[in-house]
Amino acid sequence: MATVDILQAPADAQAAECCAPPVRQALAAEGAEKLARTLKAVADPARLRLISMVAAHDDDEACVCDLTEPLGLSQPTVSHHLKVLVDAGILSREKRGTWAYYRLVPGALDALAHSVATV
Amino acid sequence: MATVDILQAPADAQAAECCAPPVRQALAAEGAEKLARTLKAVADPARLRLISMVAAHDDDEACVCDLTEPLGLSQPTVSHHLKVLVDAGILSREKRGTWAYYRLVPGALDALAHSVATV
DNA sequence: GGGAGGGATCGATGAACGTCGATCCGCATG
DNA sequence: CATGCGGATCGACGTTCATCGATCCCTCCC
Numbered sequence: 001m002a003t004v005d006i007l008q009a010p011a012d013a014q015a016a017e018c019c020a021p022p023v024r025q026a027l028a029a030e031g032a033e034k035l036a037r038t039l040k041a042v043a044d045p046a047r048l049r050l051i052s053m054v055a056a057h058d059d060d061e062a063c064v065c066d067l068t069e070p071l072g073l074s075q076p077t078v079s080h081h082l083k084v085l086v087d088a089g090i091l092s093r094e095k096r097g098t099w100a101y102y103r104l105v106p107g108a109l110d111a112l113a114h115s116v117a118t119v
Numbered sequence: 120m121a122t123v124d125i126l127q128a129p130a131d132a133q134a135a136e137c138c139a140p141p142v143r144q145a146l147a148a149e150g151a152e153k154l155a156r157t158l159k160a161v162a163d164p165a166r167l168r169l170i171s172m173v174a175a176h177d178d179d180e181a182c183v184c185d186l187t188e189p190l191g192l193s194q195p196t197v198s199h200h201l202k203v204l205v206d207a208g209i210l211s212r213e214k215r216g217t218w219a220y221y222r223l224v225p226g227a228l229d230a231l232a233h234s235v236a237t238v
Numbered sequence: 239g240g241g242a243g244g245g246a247t248c249g250a251t252g253a254a255c256g257t258c259g260a261t262c263c264g265c266a267t268g
Numbered sequence: 269c270a271t272g273c274g275g276a277t278c279g280a281c282g283t284t285c286a287t288c289g290a291t292c293c294c295t296c297c298c
């Protein structure tokens with residue numbers, strides 16, 4: 001399930017307005033847990049490279065067969081990493097015929113980056 | 120050792136110019152490893168809350184005694200998390216007399232967020 | 239100098255994670 | 269219908285990590 005949507009409102013206190021709450025509010029335990037879950041999904045060399053390779057691919061989508069060999073990892077491992085990224089809401093999966101195509105969820109990385117910058 | 124400085128040049132290819140390389144370059148293995156190391160340091164609920172609490176504290180600095188109790192973790196654990204963040208270049212430590220004060224490294228989180236957004 | 243308190247380090251323990259081989263599922267083609 | 273191939277799932281194994289209690293170091297103050 002996509003967890004990125006939550007990232008745009010890390011602290012409940014500042015969910016109403018856009019920016020600049022009067023006093024910096026410490027991150028609540030619940031928000032920290034959710035943000036950490038998404039960051040953990042990205043905090044892996046193989047998964048970072050997968051994200052990058054999908055983004056750099058033509059038409060912004062790639063199938064597993066394109067990703068296995070340049071990564072130097074086995075097909076089950078790549079499939080596992082992709083599943084983690086999909087569950088985190090970073091990538092989306094679409095199966096067309098024999099192949100499964102992965103692409104970046106628009107805005108997901110930007111939302112995550114914004115959450116990191118405003119922790 | 121601070122690893123944040125590297126984050127501003129995730130892919131060696133685009134280190135020379137500022138923005139918009141002609142074709143999106145896939146993240147190299149080495150860059151992915153470094154970025155993942157820094158992200159791993161941040162991808163923990165306790166450490167995210169520590170960062171937030173330090174940032175929200177008066178004068179942007181806090182000593183361990185201020186952080187242990189609201190976090191609900193033991194003093195050695197908090198000390199360990201702070202060390203991880205210092206080693207990652209997110210926080211800086213300064214010992215003044217009896218107490219040790221931690222503060223955010225200026226721009227560290229922004230650099231990390233930028234690296235996430237441009238993977 | 240001796241006691242007290244803030245913090246860092248050490249060693250152990252249990253849980254989470256990355257990786258793989260083997261297997262299973264689904265779709266396309268002869 | 270049988271075969272082949274892309275991909276997901278399963279089970280296992282070794283490593284990493286978060287956490288703690290115990291201990292040690294350092295600074296302050298009596």
